[in-house]
Amino acid sequence: MIEKIKASTSEKIIFIFILILGLFSLTSFLLLKDRCLFVKNYDPEKIKFKDPSNIAILNVGCGNVIIELYPEISPNGVARFKTLIKSKSYDDVAFHRVIKNKLVQAGDLEFGKKGNIDYGKIGTGKSGLGTIKSEIDKEFDYSKGSVGLARTQKYNTEDSQFFIILQDEPLYEGEFTPIGKVIYGIKVLEKIKYLDKSEYVLRPDFINSLRLFN
Amino acid sequence: MKLFKLILLCLFLFSNAYANTIYDLIKIPHLEIYNIKTDNKLRYLYAKQPFTIGLDNNINCFNSRKKDLEKKYVIIEKNLRRYSKDFLKKINLKYIVLCEDLSISGIGTAGIPDNIMKTLIVDIKFNEKYFERVLHHEVFHIINDTYKEIFDKEIWSSFNPSGFNYAKCSTCTKKIGLDTYLKTNGFITEYSRSTASEDMAEVFSHLMYGNIPDEIDPILKKKIEFIKKGISKIDKNFVL
Numbered sequence: 001m002i003e004k005i006k007a008s009t010s011e012k013i014i015f016i017f018i019l020i021l022g023l024f025s026l027t028s029f030l031l032l033k034d035r036c037l038f039v040k041n042y043d044p045e046k047i048k049f050k051d052p053s054n055i056a057i058l059n060v061g062c063g064n065v066i067i068e069l070y071p072e073i074s075p076n077g078v079a080r081f082k083t084l085i086k087s088k089s090y091d092d093v094a095f096h097r098v099i100k101n102k103l104v105q106a107g108d109l110e111f112g113k114k115g116n117i118d119y120g121k122i123g124t125g126k127s128g129l130g131t132i133k134s135e136i137d138k139e140f141d142y143s144k145g146s147v148g149l150a151r152t153q154k155y156n157t158e159d160s161q162f163f164i165i166l167q168d169e170p171l172y173e174g175e176f177t178p179i180g181k182v183i184y185g186i187k188v189l190e191k192i193k194y195l196d197k198s199e200y201v202l203r204p205d206f207i208n209s210l211r212l213f214n
Numbered sequence: 215m216k217l218f219k220l221i222l223l224c225l226f227l228f229s230n231a232y233a234n235t236i237y238d239l240i241k242i243p244h245l246e247i248y249n250i251k252t253d254n255k256l257r258y259l260y261a262k263q264p265f266t267i268g269l270d271n272n273i274n275c276f277n278s279r280k281k282d283l284e285k286k287y288v289i290i291e292k293n294l295r296r297y298s299k300d301f302l303k304k305i306n307l308k309y310i311v312l313c314e315d316l317s318i319s320g321i322g323t324a325g326i327p328d329n330i331m332k333t334l335i336v337d338i339k340f341n342e343k344y345f346e347r348v349l350h351h352e353v354f355h356i357i358n359d360t361y362k363e364i365f366d367k368e369i370w371s372s373f374n375p376s377g378f379n380y381a382k383c384s385t386c387t388k389k390i391g392l393d394t395y396l397k398t399n400g401f402i403t404e405y406s407r408s409t410a411s412e413d414m415a416e417v418f419s420h421l422m423y424g425n426i427p428d429e430i431d432p433i434l435k436k437k438i439e440f441i442k443k444g445i446s447k448i449d450k451n452f453v454l
Contacts, residue, residue, distance in 0.1 A: 169235055170247075170250055171235050171236065171239060171247070171250065171257065172235070174255060174308070175239060
């Protein structure tokens with residue numbers, strides 16, 4: 001005959017605690033796995049823009065980043081950006097340089113394309129359209145979300161690479177050509193993959209598409 | 215002890231790569247913004263900690279006390295505000311780094327100009343007597359480095375008395391006196407005799423500081439005209 005043993009109160013408490021812990025761990029695992037969970041995905045079709053011809057939609061893993069372009073500040077820089085967008089050159093290009101809470105950089109069309117990444121040369125690639133002159137004379141507030149064209153240590157070497165800053169960078173004024181500002185979806189960029197020990201990302205995230213709104 | 219090491223290891227493992235914007239721009243570590251809201255867009259930075267830069271780490275400078283910085287900043291800004299935004303852009307000067315006990319290869323110096331990085335490092339503790347004039351002296355080195363063809367050393371040297379030769383470098387001589395000669399003989403200070411570029415910088419700084427001697431010899435007169443002409447080629451609106 002099997003004797004039925006009743007669980008003591010403390011045993012019941014431990015059992016409930018383990019059950020809750022198990023449930024908590026499972027939900028945390030599922031929630032944390034989805035890095036885009038709390039990121040709002042903006043639909044540009046539902047937004048009214050003042051100047052739709054100067055709106056660019058950058059689509060990445062966690063959703064859309066809506067950028068307003070400023071041709072009056074940097075006509076040549078914006079023209080180059082638009083040219084590359086129209087030719088869909090930025091699609092499948094890596095965010096090769098990402099610094100947590102500081103900036104994301106992409107646009108190496110030569111060494112940063114999905115399936116054709118060259119980690120030894122990424123960041124040095126060209127678009128084939130040649131370099132353009134820096135446009136840094138006009139005043140510009142490099143606040144969080146500003147988009148600028150990357151260059152080498154020398155001026156007038158801007159080409160296809162661009163960066164978006166995730167914090168205010170007042171020292172960038174007069175250094176880098178500003179082309180626009182993120183007006184919706186900056187949080188999407190905060191989810192771009194970065195490394196703790198290096199600015200250059202191995203197995204990086206990619207741009208899904210970059211299109212002009214109009 | 216083990217726990218301490220573990221905590222240190224954890225801190226190391228979980229700390230993010232700290233990207234310093236200032237370092238990215240001018241390649242000098244341990245700097246912070248002192249003031250960037252200036253009319254002529256000069257950006258004043260200060261050393262938060264000592265830093266070492268240059269080939270073989272031969273340039274050293276140390277951080278200053280807040281009070282010293284505040285006192286010297288007023289003087290430096292007052293002098294450098296005389297250079298307009300447009301002029302500074304033309305000569306490639308944008309960042310002023312404030313620190314003290316600046317030395318290059320162990321030799322103390324008032325400033326280190328670098329027109330490529332658009333930077334002038336200033337030793338805020340340099341000789342009080344000549345501090346303001348020396349600021350302009352260092353600015354001239356930026357001008358000279360950016361416009362070598364205008365400030366041709368051979369043309370300049372041809373003004374000197376026959377038989378005179380400069381030293382091979384500014385630190386290759388003991389002629390380092392900065393007192394303005396009462397009686398000039400082609401040179402405005404003893405340091406002017408060191409190299410052509412230092413000679414030009416001494417003349418320029420005296421012009422900027424406004425302490426050209428009342429009586430000047432014909433050689434120095436030619437040198438002054440040469441500097442004035444050169445500066446007007448860069449910016450005809452510059453008031454010297």
